[in-house]
Amino acid sequence: xxxxxxxxxxxxxxxxxxxxxxxxxxxxxxxxxxxxxxxxxxxxxxxxxxxxxxxxxxxxxxxxxxxxxxxxxxxxxxxxxxxxxxxxxxxxxxxxxxxxxxxxxxxxxxxxxxxxxxxxxxxxxxxxxxxxxxxxxxxxxxxxxxxxxxxxxxxxxxxxxxxxxxxxxxxxxxxxxxxxxxxxxxxxxxxxxxxxxxxxxxxxxxxxxxxxxxxxxxxxxxxxxxxxxxxxxxxxxxxxxxxxxxxxxxxxxxxxxxxxxxxxxxxxxxxxxxxxxxxxxxxxxxxxxxxxxxxxxxxxxxxxxxxxxxxxxxxxxxxxxxxxxxxxxxxxxxx
Amino acid sequence: xxxxxxxxxxxxxxxxxxxxxxxxxxxxxxxxxxxxxxxxxxxxxxxxxxxxxxxxxxxxxxxxxxxxxxxxxxxxxxxxxxxxxxxxxxxxxxxxxxxxxxxxxxxxxxxxxxxxxxxxxxxxxxxxxxxxxxxxxxxxxxxxxxxxxxxxxxxxxxxxxxxxxxxxxxxxxxxxxxxxxxxxxxxxxxxxxxxxxxxxxxxxxxxxxxxxxxxxxxxxxxxxxxxxxxxxxxxxxxxxxxxxxxxxxxxxxxx
Numbered sequence: 308x309x310x311x312x313x314x315x316x317x318x319x320x321x322x323x324x325x326x327x328x329x330x331x332x333x334x335x336x337x338x339x340x341x342x343x344x345x346x347x348x349x350x351x352x353x354x355x356x357x358x359x360x361x362x363x364x365x366x367x368x369x370x371x372x373x374x375x376x377x378x379x380x381x382x383x384x385x386x387x388x389x390x391x392x393x394x395x396x397x398x399x400x401x402x403x404x405x406x407x408x409x410x411x412x413x414x415x416x417x418x419x420x421x422x423x424x425x426x427x428x429x430x431x432x433x434x435x436x437x438x439x440x441x442x443x444x445x446x447x448x449x450x451x452x453x454x455x456x457x458x459x460x461x462x463x464x465x466x467x468x469x470x471x472x473x474x475x476x477x478x479x480x481x482x483x484x485x486x487x488x489x490x491x492x493x494x495x496x497x498x499x500x501x502x503x504x505x506x507x508x509x510x511x512x513x514x515x516x517x518x519x520x521x522x523x524x525x526x527x528x529x530x531x532x533x534x535x536x537x538x539x540x541x542x543x544x545x546x547x548x549x550x551x552x553x554x555x556x557x558x559x560x561x562x563x564x565x566x567x568x569x570x571x572x573x574x575x576x577x578x579x580x581x582x583x584x585x586x587x588x589x590x591x592x593x594x595x596x597x598x599x600x601x602x603x604x605x606x607x608x609x610x611x612x613x614x615x616x617x618x619x620x621x622x623x624x625x626x627x628x629x630x631x632x633x634x635x636x637x638x639x640x641x642x
Numbered sequence: 643x644x645x646x647x648x649x650x651x652x653x654x655x656x657x658x659x660x661x662x663x664x665x666x667x668x669x670x671x672x673x674x675x676x677x678x679x680x681x682x683x684x685x686x687x688x689x690x691x692x693x694x695x696x697x698x699x700x701x702x703x704x705x706x707x708x709x710x711x712x713x714x715x716x717x718x719x720x721x722x723x724x725x726x727x728x729x730x731x732x733x734x735x736x737x738x739x740x741x742x743x744x745x746x747x748x749x750x751x752x753x754x755x756x757x758x759x760x761x762x763x764x765x766x767x768x769x770x771x772x773x774x775x776x777x778x779x780x781x782x783x784x785x786x787x788x789x790x791x792x793x794x795x796x797x798x799x800x801x802x803x804x805x806x807x808x809x810x811x812x813x814x815x816x817x818x819x820x821x822x823x824x825x826x827x828x829x830x831x832x833x834x835x836x837x838x839x840x841x842x843x844x845x846x847x848x849x850x851x852x853x854x855x856x857x858x859x860x861x862x863x864x865x866x867x868x869x870x871x872x873x874x875x876x877x878x879x880x881x882x883x884x885x886x887x888x889x890x891x892x893x894x895x896x897x
Contacts (some may be wrong), residue, residue, distance in 0.1 A: 355741075356744075356745060357744050358894055359894060359895065377747055380745055380747040383745070385741070385742075385745045387738055387742075388738075389738045391737070391738050391740075391741050391742035392739070393652075394737075395656055395659045395660055396655070400655070404652050405742065405746075407648045408648060408742075408743070408746040408747075408748055409746060410747060452742070
């Protein structure tokens with residue numbers, strides 16, 4: 308449905324988007340992920356024919372954005388970062404205006420206004436001035452505006468930005484319910500959003516494509532070698548940390564042992580195994596046989612947030628190899 | 643055509659929902675009413691003076707009241723036009739709604755002409771006030787209505803030209819005040835450029851005075867349709883809207 312090839316956008320002195328290529332199949336929800344200023348909005352603006360690309364091509368719903376922007380525009384619904392609303396208009400009046408802009412008229416227009424008002428639950432604000440609506444309602448009116456002409460492709464720029472948690476959930480559910488009929492690209496810098504709503508992720512950073520894969524594969528790929536957290540305690544309240552470390556390092560298949568935290572009488576180790584080897588059983592046995600207590604043994608399932616930080620953080624060489632050398636316990640604030 | 647009308651209707655809605663249109667109508671009504679009243683007073687005063695002195699000149703409503711008043715309308719327009727055009731694109735740029743228009747299946751020219759037309763319609767509604775006042779002349783006197791119609795045509799053409807320039811300037815900034823001030827400056831200059839012809843006959847002065855919107859209105863205000871002047875106004879309208887289109891386009895390449 309969307310094919311982007313070597314897309315590049317240069318501004319005076321800066322490259323906002325650098326040779327990005329990806330494809331989005333019909334009916335999928337794709338998360339467009341990256342830190343602020345990564346080039347998400349620019350890419351979306353190119354896809355919506357708002358900006359022309361400097362190089363490369365983008366094909367939306369079978370039409371090229373440069374050659375046939377008119378045909379593309381007919382087939383896309385776009386919600387920019389701030390909903391493009393006229394504060395002096397009433398909701399119904401605004402939807403009517405946008406519907407007409409998109410080429411609807413007569414009974415069909417009325418029907419679509421009815422449909423999107425229902426779908427986006429904005430029926431109760433139909434006669435309210437847009438300028439007086441809350442942020443959540445504005446966002447929903449923005450969504451309603453984007454789907455009013457039943458477009459093939461929906462492009463949503465940070466659809467949940469600035470909403471409260473309840474509104475975020477409602478918006479996500481709404482977007483999920485729209486998939487299937489529409490192919491959706493949504494941009495975000497909030498990771499749980501991608502994990503919850505999207506089937507595919509496209510990660511970009513500093514204008515470059517970092518990864519594009521399904522959410523599940525990406526998690527697996529970033530995990531690579533298995534990492535296990537082990538908490539060991541001494542029987543009599545004291546523990547020789549160095550001894551434990553040495554013991555663990557000698558287990559077959561273990562590539563690295565790192566002491567993360569020490570308390571009196573117990574310590575947490577991070578054990579990295581070589582790719583493809585499961586060492587959990589051996590770990591447990593070794594600890595118990597050496598006369599220590601095994602308080603906890605858990606695989607560190609990486610959240611997408613850690614994947615993301617790995618992929619986008621630091622330099623490009625790091626981004627290439629999913630498993631970074633030094634692992635720091637990541638505490639990512641879920642925004 | 644349909645798209646032009648969609649945009650035009652939306653703009654008119656914005657004008658008449660917000661206080662802008664009513665403010666302009668009020669200001670214009672008061673100012674023009676005052677001009678009308680003074681012109682009428684002067685006319686009556688001269689009439690009485692002539693009767694007292696016994697010297698009779700032909701007194702003509704068209705020559706003495708309508709013509710000077712129509713040229714006054716042009717001057718009041720200089721103040722009204724920036725207020726009308728300053729928001730046209732500047733506001734859409736500021737609030738981001740320009741993205742909605744630019745990503746809809748509608749041509750730039752349709753957006754531009756729609757907006758300009760809405761501005762022209764608002765300006766025409768101001769002229770209704772003048773018609774209201776002139777109606778009194780027709781009730782109590784017998785002015786010739788044909789020169790009056792031609793005069794209105796001239797004023798509309800002049801306004802159309804200045805509105806096109808204002809529309810262009812509005813695409814250059816997100817700030818309405820800047821758009822308004824710049825438009826006012828340009829309109830005023832285009833109006834007073836004609837004055838140099840009074841004391842200077844060099845080529846430069848002639849060129850300068852030729853670009854003056856006021857100079858080209860003289861024949862219209864006399865009730866004469868001069869194709870040279872009509873073409874001048876139409877070209878300025880075209881130039882203004884053309885520049886607007888180029889400016890919108892460049893916006894996309896730059897931003």
